Amino acid sequence: MKVGIPRALLYYKYNPFFETFYSELGCEIIESPETNKVILDYASKYCVDEACLPIKIFHGHVYYLKDKCDMILVPRIMRVNDKEYICPKFCGLPEMIENSIYDLPPITKTPIYANNKEKLLRWANREGGNITKNKIKIKRAFDNALREQEKYTCGVNDEGYKTKVVLAGHPYSVNDSFLNMNVIKKLNNLGIGVITEEFVSKDDINYEVDKLFKRPFWTFTKDTYGSTVYLADNRKVDGIVYVSSFGCGIDSVLIELIKNNVGDFPFLILKVDEHTGEVGFNTRIEAFSDMLLRRKLS
Amino acid sequence: MYYLGVDVGSVSTDIVLIDENFKIIDKVYLKTKGRPIKAIQDGFRELKKYKKEEILAAGTTGSGRQIAGYVIGADVVKNEITAHAVAALYIDKDVKTIIEIGGQDSKIITLKDGVVTDFAMNTVCAAGTGSFLDRQAERLEIPIDKFGEYALRSDSPVRIAGRCAVFAESDMIHKQQLGYCEEDIISGLCEALVRNYLNNLAKGKEIKQKVFFQGGVAANAGMKKAFENALGFEVYVPEYYSYMGAVGSAILAKEYYEKGNKTKFLGFNIADLSFNTKTIDCSGCSNRCEVVEMLRENKPIGFFGDRCGKWSEKVKAS
Missing domain, CATH: 3.30.420.40 (ATPase, nucleotide binding domain)
Structure with missing residues (x-):
């Protein structure tokens, strides 16, 4: 059986789990390539127009895979930590896909509650049950998948740069270099190193978040807020570069929340949508880098 | 001796010449009309009375700064935020x-x-x-x-x-x-x-x-x-409100010269050369970049629009 895994959204964080799980069950894994222009074209053609760019791009990857495999992983990730949620668009992702792309092979629809092992095992039993009836095999695949996931870290922490910024944003905005117009390489070329939220400890994130009058219930908000404010307040970085998809509801709150807490600390917001013209994007990055470097000199 | 600043914006292209004392010696304002190269050439035609040797350094800015940089042989290619700030701070x-x-x-x-x-x-x-x-x-x-x-x-x-x-x-x-x-x-x-x-x-x-x-x-x-x-x-x-970007890039060019660098400026005669651009659909990988190739007298002088740098590094190396 060929299982298609779209290289989009939380693929960048949780792919080791899914890939190991399905290969251990004896499936062949077909991954879509890194986002490219062909996928972006599918994305805008086969997705409702109000969705944000990352959701659109997910549609593009599914479309790319649909005739190449027997089933497609469409992870309906509900939560990864207790009392927190992932963005609401993830809750309805299988339905969005089904109603926008026709002639699909079967897709996975079981909700994923990854806040504890038992709940996640329920997902594995349900979805694994479509592939094999052997419960022991599923359990073994599940355990190995979790082990692989635990070994894995994503994100960036550049060494050897005098000037460093935190690259903030949802994991897929930070890790998909097509979506973010190669922002990491561009910053590196200007002599600026990058650190991402994965390199800030949970304790430091929680320390910052606990100072808020209410704990954010979106995981993305909590992680990005906590790590960014921690890095800025402790002057571990010289600036904040935030990659945000046009129309993102979570970001509209999150960006203001960060701004209110870091004062006049250098903060650049890069809005991304379906543009492929990079001039405006480059202008902002170059101006920000000039500002950081000239600020340091004075 | 002068410093040249060129600001190629979406609507207008502004060119200024400043002297050592930052005084504006000459200026040209043209509509870009989506043809940045033509606008620069038209502007340069009006400035032909100046010799290439009189220009100590040249800078470009604006959304067309990259293309302008190739066309005129700019020493400094800077974003418009920095250029505007430099110009304003000089005035006040x-x-x-x-x-x-x-x-x-x-x-x-x-x-x-x-x-x-x-x-x-x-x-x-x-x-x-x-x-x-x-x-x-x-x-x-x-x-x-x-x-x-x-x-x-x-x-x-x-x-x-x-x-x-x-x-x-x-x-x-x-x-x-x-x-x-x-x-x-x-x-x-x-x-x-x-x-x-x-x-x-x-x-x-x-x-x-x-x-x-x-x-x-x-x-x-x-x-x-x-x-x-x-x-x-x-x-x-400010008096030259619509030229501030160009003034800023001329000042940055001056800074460049004063650091002891030599200019790459090609002279005002480029107004009479033929410039073309060609779009190449690169099929090197699945990104399918639309690469723009710039030609001067049918010889490539620059590439841009490629994500990997395979094309744009070609010219820099030679």
Whole structure:
């Protein structure tokens, strides 16, 4: 059986789990390539127009895979930590896909509650049950998948740069270099190193978040807020570069929340949508880098 | 001996020559009309009286800075935020805030002790920029340079939605259909754009005095007045408000020369050479980049638009 895994959204964080799980069950894994222009074209053609760019791009990857495999992983990730949620668009992702792309092979629809092992095992039993009836095999695949996931870290922490910024944003905005117009390489070329939220400890994130009058219930908000404010307040970085998809509801709150807490600390917001013209994007990055470097000199 | 600054913007292309004392010796203002190379060449034709040897260094800025850099052989290719800040600070060391509104971008730049400490640009929306005003002027059949006069004649501006260019336009049409006079509508439009600017770009930023208002839209006295009404203090429009980007890039070129570097400037005679661009659909990988190849007299002088650098590094190396 060929299982298609779209290289989009939380693929960048949780792919080791899914890939190991399905290969251990004896499936062949077909991954879509890194986002490219062909996928972006599918994305805008086969997705409702109000969705944000990352959701659109997910549609593009599914479309790319649909005739190449027997089933497609469409992870309906509900939560990864207790009392927190992932963005609401993830809750309805299988339905969005089904109603926008026709002639699909079967897709996975079981909700994923990854806040504890038992709940996640329920997902594995349900979805694994479509592939094999052997419960022991599923359990073994599940355990190995979790082990692989635990070994894995994503994100960036550049060494050897005098000037460093935190690259903030949802994991897929930070890790998909097509979506973010190669922002990491561009910053590196200007002599600026990058650190991402994965390199800030949970304790430091929680320390910052606990100072808020209410704990954010979106995981993305909590992680990005906590790590960014921690890095800025402790002057571990010289600036904040935030990659945000046009129309993102979570970001509209999150960006203001960060701004209110870091004062006049250098903060650049890069809005991304379906543009492929990079001039405006480059202008902002170059101006920000000039500002950081000239600020340091004075 | 002079320094050359070229600002290729979405609407206009501005060229200035400054001397050692930062005095503007000559200047040219042209409409870009989507043909940046032609605009530069037309401008250079007017400057042919200067010899190549008289130019010690050249700089480019604006959204067309890259292409301009290849065409003229620029020494410094800099973004427009830095260029505008450099120019404003040269004119007045005390400037704390720069409001710059150009063809497709609007910006706010905050300065402290002679350094840019913060800036913001409009996001994906072009409401409140020069090209929107241009379009409305055209629709009302009023020359854009008369827009300010009309606005100043009004004493009861009409309220117009300013958040989005499309909303603003339909609101304007509805107000016209109700019979409001042009003066009040234009003045209302200026107020709406200023409101949008202050809510959107300047949100959460303290606008400290002294404030400079520059870029093409600063020509509009109605906009200046609307800013002053909203802020409650005077806003200064520098003499060469529409050339500030070019002046800034000339100053940066001067800095480059003073560091002991030699210029790569190709001279004003490039006005007579043929320049072409060709789009190559690169099939090297699945990114399928649309690479632009620049040709001078049918010889490639530059490539851009490739994500991996395979093409653009070709020319730099040679």
